[in-house]
Amino acid sequence: MKQIVILGSTGSIGRQALQVVDQFAGEIRPVALAAGRNRDLLLQQVLKYKPQLVSLSSEEDARWLRDKITGIKGIDIHFGREGLMAAASLPGADTVLTAISGAVGLEPTVAAIISGKNIALANKETLVAAGRLVTKLAREHGVKILPVDSEHSAVWQCLNGEDPSALARILLTASGGPFRNTDAALMAGITPAMALNHPNWQMGPKITVDSATLMNKGLEVIEARWLFDVPYDNINVVIHPQSIIHSMVEFIDGSVMAQMGVPDMKLPIKYALFYPKRQAGDVTRLKWPICDLTFEEPDLGRFPSLALAYQAGRTGGTMPAVMNAANEIAVAAFLENKVGFTSIPRIVEEVMSKHNPVSYNSIEEVLAMDSWSRTTAIESLTRFLL
Structure with missing residues (x-):
């Protein structure tokens, strides 16, 4: 057992x-x-x-x-x-x-x-x-x-049995969250209750807010870089509101392989826990035919958190840890109604601008930068309080 x-x-x-x-x-x-x-x-x-x-x-x-x-x-x-x-x-x-x-x-x-x-x-x-x-x-x-993330599980499943050198790029799908079509002028008025109302997934508060800002997808881009050893230029984000295709892989011959399924986290959890065996169990299956699968480019103007994540990942060293810690502080402040929704990426950007990234060789060094970032983010909050 x-x-x-x-x-x-x-x-x-x-x-x-x-x-x-x-x-x-x-x-x-x-x-x-x-x-x-x-x-x-x-x-x-x-x-x-x-x-x-x-x-x-x-x-x-x-x-x-x-x-x-x-x-x-x-x-x-x-x-x-x-x-x-x-x-x-x-x-x-x-x-x-x-x-x-x-x-x-x-x-x-x-x-x-x-x-x-x-x-x-x-x-x-x-x-x-x-x-x-x-x-x-x-x-x-x-x-x-x-x-276990549905997107990375999808990439993992698409790559099973494939030659890693044949991988051209990863296409991470994102639902776009509850504000995909919200006018930029209205974004500052978004409340925690609005942000926690995700259209497709039931998740914890922090990850749900991250999904609303698209920071969650930015974190997944960095995660994909390490899980699959792929350069950032070869990891693209695609908005797919239906959350049926959980991610895709494009190969050097132009073929694109996608993993599809209902938006149910028990599927990737089960795959990870029982790998390499697939289990049947109590599953909800897709109903065919499936129509109206749509795809869009992410709007980095309305969702700057995604751009900040790419910036942190490409900078490397301790910058991703600093970005992540600052985001945790900013999201917690938003959930407590201390700062506005659009202040989250502004706080993260301010902390990142104050950090001089260095290489690290131990967990202790990473945790020290994490602590510095949290302290700096808390200091930055005072300029964004509601």
């Missing part, structure tokens, strides 16, 4: 991963669950799956959980950074699903790699902040990085 660790078990990806586990209970088992502050949902998960190890963000919540499961033996309860690291490196686990949002996922992902676990990667910030180092560690420790 495959044994998995889920970092972020109470989030959108974590919950859907457990739905996959329910479909294949005899073949896969969660041996460790790590969550943030949603202790009530984590308690339900612990009672149902009885993992070996559980972790929450705070010591108070860990004590609360310990009191709630006093009748269940054999469950280790941890909290904070140490808890994430313990879950990520749990002996006996085969695969670690990293479904935590943000740069906090970087350290446990590295710990899992060093412990010899395959990584089902749903935390794109890990490769954005430290892609060169993380992929190098994966090669050195002989582990696989199995993409």
Whole structure:
């Protein structure tokens, strides 16, 4: 039986991963669950799956959980950074699903790699902040990085069995989010409630806002560069509002291969967890014929976050980590109604302009730049407060 660790078990990806586990209970088992502050949902998960190890963000919540499961033996309860690291490196686990949002996922992902676990990667910030180092560690420790994002899973599936040298370019599709057709003059009035109303996908708040600004697609461009070793000039973003084609690959002979499916994250989750085997299970299938599949160029004038991500990726070094951290601060401020929607990329751009990127050779160096960026972004917020 495959044994998995889920970092972020109470989030959108974590919950859907457990739905996959329910479909294949005899073949896969969660041996460790790590969550943030949603202790009530984590308690339900612990009672149902009885993992070996559980972790929450705070010591108070860990004590609360310990009191709630006093009748269940054999469950280790941890909290904070140490808890994430313990879950990520749990002996006996085969695969670690990293479904935590943000740069906090970087350290446990590295710990899992060093412990010899395959990584089902749903935390794109890990490769954005430290892609060169993380992929190098994966090669050195002989582990696989199995993409869970629907776009990268699509590229991965299209490339299976193909000669890597035959790849010409990657076409990452994006729905365009809820403001694809919004007039530029109205963008400043967008509220968090409006931004969280994604037309196609059900996701956590941070990634949903990133999808609305197109920063999410920018992060995916950087992630694709490291996952598939493709230059930025050969990674294009295409707006595809229907979210039926999840991404495409163009080969040197002009052929284009696409992966299609309903917009359901359980499909790429299942593919990553059971790779190389495909599982049937309870699936929603496309209804044929499919009509009106449309494609557009992204509007970088209305969505400058995508351009900032390309800029950070091409600059390299510590710039992507700085961009990512500044964006996390700006998005959090927007969700708290402190800054406007159009201020998010302006804050990120201001922080990037103050940074002199350098090469890095350790996670500690990346985390130091991440910390600098967050401090600088918080200082910048004062000029954009509503």
